[in-house]
Amino acid sequence: MLYKAVKGFKDILPYQVGTWNRVESEAKRIFELFGYREIRIPVLEKAELFARGIGQDTDIVSKEMYTLEDRKGNRLAMRPEATASVIRAYIEHKLYKGYPVQKLFTIGPMFRYERPQKGRRRQFHQINVEIIGDPGPKSDSELIFMIMYFFSSLGLNDFILNVNSLGCLKCRGPFRAELRSYLDRYFVQLCPDCQKRMETNPLRVFDCKVETCNQIIKDAPSMLDFLCNDCTNHFDSVRLYLKQLDLDFVVNSYLMRGLDYYTRTTFEVQTKEMGAQNAVAGGGRYDNLMKEFGGPDSPAIGFAIGVERVVELLEEHVVQEEEGPDIFLAPLGKEAEDKSFVWLQELRKGGLRSEMEYRSLGLKAQMRHADRLRARKVLIVGEDELIKGKGILRDMVSKEQIEIPLDNLVDELIRLLIR
Numbered sequence: 001m002l003y004k005a006v007k008g009f010k011d012i013l014p015y016q017v018g019t020w021n022r023v024e025s026e027a028k029r030i031f032e033l034f035g036y037r038e039i040r041i042p043v044l045e046k047a048e049l050f051a052r053g054i055g056q057d058t059d060i061v062s063k064e065m066y067t068l069e070d071r072k073g074n075r076l077a078m079r080p081e082a083t084a085s086v087i088r089a090y091i092e093h094k095l096y097k098g099y100p101v102q103k104l105f106t107i108g109p110m111f112r113y114e115r116p117q118k119g120r121r122r123q124f125h126q127i128n129v130e131i132i133g134d135p136g137p138k139s140d141s142e143l144i145f146m147i148m149y150f151f152s153s154l155g156l157n158d159f160i161l162n163v164n165s166l167g168c169l170k171c172r173g174p175f176r177a178e179l180r181s182y183l184d185r186y187f188v189q190l191c192p193d194c195q196k197r198m199e200t201n202p203l204r205v206f207d208c209k210v211e212t213c214n215q216i217i218k219d220a221p222s223m224l225d226f227l228c229n230d231c232t233n234h235f236d237s238v239r240l241y242l243k244q245l246d247l248d249f250v251v252n253s254y255l256m257r258g259l260d261y262y263t264r265t266t267f268e269v270q271t272k273e274m275g276a277q278n279a280v281a282g283g284g285r286y287d288n289l290m291k292e293f294g295g296p297d298s299p300a301i302g303f304a305i306g307v308e309r310v311v312e313l314l315e316e317h318v319v320q321e322e323e324g325p326d327i328f329l330a331p332l333g334k335e336a337e338d339k340s341f342v343w344l345q346e347l348r349k350g351g352l353r354s355e356m357e358y359r360s361l362g363l364k365a366q367m368r369h370a371d372r373l374r375a376r377k378v379l380i381v382g383e384d385e386l387i388k389g390k391g392i393l394r395d396m397v398s399k400e401q402i403e404i405p406l407d408n409l410v411d412e413l414i415r416l417l418i419r
C-alpha cells in the first residue's frame with residue numbers, strides 16, 4: 001500500500017525549508033527589535049474557545065474547524081487561528097500582572113477544512129503578533145510599520161496597504177441600522193447566506209465572496225461617515241503616524257470585519273499577484289475580545305501573516321541558492337578514511353559545514369559528489385599524502401590546489417575557511 005499525505009496537508013521538503021527558515025528567522029529578528037516576545041501555544045484547545053472567540057456562526061467555526069472528542073468526551077479543536085489561544089493564555093497566566101502591556105508573537109500551523117486551491121491548504125502557517133493592553137494609536141501604527149518593514153527586509157515591496165476604522169460599539173450601532181436599511185432594498189438579490197446575515201449581523205455581508213453581493217456592497221454607506229469623535233481622532237492619529245513613518249496606504253472603507261469585538265483600526269496588506277487570494281497579512285484592533293473571554297478590560301490589536309503566501313512570493317521573486325558545505329573530505333584508502341572520519345567531526349565542532357562520503361569511492365566519484373553538494377573546498381588525502389604529512393586542498397571554483405600540513409589540520413582548516 002502506498003501512503004500519501006492527507007488532502008490539503010503538505011510536506012515542506014528540504015529544498016523548500018531554506019525559504020521557510022528565512023521567513024521565520026527574519027520575523028523573530030525584527031519582532032525582537034521592536035520588543036515583542038515569543039509565546040508558544042498548543043495546537044489543541046477546547047472547541048468552545050474558538051466558538052466564543054471567532055463566532056459560532058462564522059464559516060471558520062461552523063464549517064471549517066477540525067474537531068474531535070478525547071477519551072473523556074471533551075470536545076477539542078485543532079486551532080484555526082492563534083488570537084483566541086493567545087488571549088486565553090494571557091488571561092490564564094495573568095500575564096497582565098507583570099506589565100500591563102504585553103507584546104507577543106507566535107509562529108505555527110493552523111488548521112481549517114477549506115476547499116484546497118492554489119495557496120490554500122488545510123494545514124497552513126501563520127505568523128501572529130498581538131499587542132495587549134494599549135489602546136493606540138501609536139501601537140496601531142507601530143504594528144503596521146513593523147509588518148511593512150518585515151516584508152521589505154525580505155526583499156518584498158510590491159504591496160498595497162489598506163486601512164480602515166470600524167469605529168466602536170457606540171458609533172457602529174447607527175451605522176449598522178443604516179447599512180441594514182440599505183441592504184433591505186436589495187434583499188432579493190443577496191445570496192442566501194447574506195439574507196441570513198441580514199438577520200444576525202449585516203456587517204458580515206462585507207465578508208461575502210459572491211459577486212452579486214460584492215456589487216451591492218460597493219455602494220453601501222461607509223462606516224467612516226459614522227465614526228464618533230473619539231474614533232475619528234484615533235483614526236486620524238493612526239493615519240498621521242503612518243504618514244510620518246513614510247508608509248503609503250489607501251483608506252478602504254470596504255475593509256470590514258463582521259464580529260462585534262473588532263473595533264477601530266483594521267488593515268490588510270495585499271499583493272497584486274495571486275488573483276483573488278491576494279491578502280498576505282491582515283489584522284486590526286479587537287478591544288472587546290478580552291472582556292468577552294472574562295479577562296480584564298484590556299484593549300488589544302494584532303495581525304496574522306500567511307506564511308505560505310510569503311514563501312510563494314519569495315520563491316517567485318527572490319532567488320536564493322542553497323549553500324553547500326565549506327569542505328568536503330576526499331580520502332583514499334582505509335587509513336586516510338579513518339583519519340578523515342575523525343577530522344570530519346572535529347571540523348563540524350569547529351563551526352565548518354563539512355561532508356564526506358562514507359562508502360569507499362575512487363577520487364573521480366568523490367569529486368563528482370563534492371560538485372553536486374556545491375562544496376567550497378575539497379581535501380584530498382591518499383597514501384602518498386599521509387607519508388608526506390601534507391594533504392591537497394582544492395578550491396572548487398578556481399580549481400587552484402595548495403598543500404596543507406596534516407599535523408595541525410583541523411585548526412588550519414578552521415583558520416582558512418571560517419566565515
Ligand SMILES: [Zn+2]
Pocket residue numbers: 167168169170171172227228229230231
Ligand atoms: Zn466610536
Ligand SMILES: [Zn+2]
Pocket residue numbers: 190191192193194205208209210213
Ligand atoms: Zn452574499
